[in-house]
Amino acid sequence: MSENPENEKTNEITNEKRYSVDEADEKLIRLIQDGIEFTHSPFEKCAEELGISEDEVVARLKALIEGKKIRRFGASIGHLALGFTANGMGVWDIPPDKVEETGKKMASFDEVSHCYERPPTPDWPYNMYTMIHCRSQEECKAVAERISKTIGITNYQLVFSERELKKKGVRI
Amino acid sequence: MDAKNAAEVKDAVDAKNAADAKGAADAKDTAEVKNATDTKDTADAMKNRPVGLPAELDEIDRKLINLIQLRFPVSKHPFEEIAAEIGTTEDIVISKLTRLKNEGVVRRIGPIINTRGIGGTNTLAAVKVPDNQIEKAAAVINKYAEVSHNYLRNENYNIWFTVSAPTQERLDLILSEIQTELDCPLLNLPTVKQFKIQVNFHV
Numbered sequence: 001m002s003e004n005p006e007n008e009k010t011n012e013i014t015n016e017k018r019y020s021v022d023e024a025d026e027k028l029i030r031l032i033q034d035g036i037e038f039t040h041s042p043f044e045k046c047a048e049e050l051g052i053s054e055d056e057v058v059a060r061l062k063a064l065i066e067g068k069k070i071r072r073f074g075a076s077i078g079h080l081a082l083g084f085t086a087n088g089m090g091v092w093d094i095p096p097d098k099v100e101e102t103g104k105k106m107a108s109f110d111e112v113s114h115c116y117e118r119p120p121t122p123d124w125p126y127n128m129y130t131m132i133h134c135r136s137q138e139e140c141k142a143v144a145e146r147i148s149k150t151i152g153i154t155n156y157q158l159v160f161s162e163r164e165l166k167k168k169g170v171r172i
Numbered sequence: 173m174d175a176k177n178a179a180e181v182k183d184a185v186d187a188k189n190a191a192d193a194k195g196a197a198d199a200k201d202t203a204e205v206k207n208a209t210d211t212k213d214t215a216d217a218m219k220n221r222p223v224g225l226p227a228e229l230d231e232i233d234r235k236l237i238n239l240i241q242l243r244f245p246v247s248k249h250p251f252e253e254i255a256a257e258i259g260t261t262e263d264i265v266i267s268k269l270t271r272l273k274n275e276g277v278v279r280r281i282g283p284i285i286n287t288r289g290i291g292g293t294n295t296l297a298a299v300k301v302p303d304n305q306i307e308k309a310a311a312v313i314n315k316y317a318e319v320s321h322n323y324l325r326n327e328n329y330n331i332w333f334t335v336s337a338p339t340q341e342r343l344d345l346i347l348s349e350i351q352t353e354l355d356c357p358l359l360n361l362p363t364v365k366q367f368k369i370q371v372n373f374h375v
Contacts, residue, residue: 019287019290020290020291032282032283033282038251039266041248061246061283062246070289071284071289072244074284076281077237077373081226081277082277099365103367114371115367115369116296116365117365118296118362119362119364121359159326159327161323162325166314166319166320166322168319170320172285
């Protein structure tokens with residue numbers, strides 16, 4: 001299950017320099033990162049493979065979540081299949097002294113799934129990013145306008161995705 | 173179907189048609205198109221459904237989808253617990269989830285890894301490539317297992333992707349290899365501060 005699709009290369013450096021999780025946790029993550037089976041005991045095979053009990057698998061997973069090594073355990077949703085076809089990346093030019101309060105306000109919008117401060121560059125002067133998922137571009141635009149009014153900043157762009165080239169989730 | 177839903181469906185169909193037209197225009201080199209898009213998940217999202225229309229969901233589907241995103245029980249028999257919570261049987265939960273997976277609504281149920289939490293690093297990057305180079309660029313970028321998301325966007329910087337790697341060296345190497353191979357301007361926009369990450373599609 002941990003094998004990459006054929007068209008991806010796994011560089012040797014990746015194999016040498018691992019993430020900092022202990023070996024058993026790393027094995028566990030690799031066994032389930034592509035998704036568990038929908039059965040009565042989805043962790044049974046994984047427990048067998050690791051030579052530990054299912055209770056231990058569950059305890060390890062909970063510890064990984066507790067330790068914030070796993071953000072959450074749950075479903076990744078195909079938003080296109082649910083009709084969330086508009087994916088707008090809001091990019092904002094926020095005065096540096098306003099970033100903190102503005103970021104909190106932006107994050108409070110339900111339609112905003114991700115909100116990050118990133119470094120501005122000469123070629124791309126924006127320093128705040130909000131991902132907005134909606135059922136239409138018009139809805140996204142309306143959300144961005146509401147955010148703009150709330151934070152009192154009009155210097156932004158909404159950059160829509162035209163095509164999903166890859167969506168996979170992070171794997172180790 | 174009320175007017176709002178009709179409008180949404182129309183938007184979805186328009187978007188799909190636009191995507192199809194774009195696909196057809198790009199398809200002069202079909203093999204390249206096939207390689208360029210990491211199609212497994214994306215294709216899954218499109219299969220077994222009427223073209224361009226969202227999956228049809230009943231009340232149990234909706235409850236399931238809302239629950240399994242943020243409150244999936246980490247336990248020995250999670251589907252049994254879910255069934256008890258939404259008032260149905262485990263068999264129904266499993267058959268519903270299997271259908272939702274086949275329709276691309278559920279991509280997977282598993283751990284969402286926190287790259288920085290396990291000592292790794294990540295970034296958002298963008299490249300500015302000519303329109304006729306998009307398929308090649310997508311293939312060059314997608315071949316890295318460390319690239320998790322990649323989108324074509326309507327901007328000068330037109331390809332936007334996220335990279336997660338165990339070390340800064342590895343991340344920098346990937347970006348420099350991509351920039352060298354594509355010979356185009358590249359933005360590297362690592363997170364300065366994360367204010368929110370809460371992906372939740374409420375249905």
